[in-house]
Amino acid sequence: MSFHPSLFPQSAETCRETTYSFVHLDVDLHSSTLACLEYFYPRMVQGGIILSHDYSYLHGVKGAFEEFLADKPEMALELSTSQAMLVKR
Numbered sequence: 439m440s441f442h443p444s445l446f447p448q449s450a451e452t453c454r455e456t457t458y459s460f461v462h463l464d465v466d467l468h469s470s471t472l473a474c475l476e477y478f479y480p481r482m483v484q485g486g487i488i489l490s491h492d493y494s495y496l497h498g499v500k501g502a503f504e505e506f507l508a509d510k511p512e513m514a515l516e517l518s519t520s521q522a523m524l525v526k527r
Contacts, residue, residue: 446465446470447473457481457482460486461487466498467498467499468497468501469498474488476506489523489524492520493520494516494522507524512525
């Protein structure tokens with residue numbers, strides 16, 4: 439595990455070559471959610487999961503997923519816990 443203190447996405451500059459199998463987002467805003475999806479999605483392994491908090495409660499979070507996934511084969515799976523899960527194909 440490693441920590442990269444700073445604001446995202448600047449904090450990720452040193453790990454651009456990293457791949458991910460699981461990412462948990464809790465950023466609340468449309469712009470932040472979209473920035474996270476744009477950064478992490480292309481770095482996710484096949485079958486990797488992006489889990490996002492507040493999907494059911496915050497329109498900005500849900501809207502960012504809808505915008506980002508408009509041209510992708512995946513869809514967000516809304517969970518009963520107010521979260522959403524995206525599984526990379």
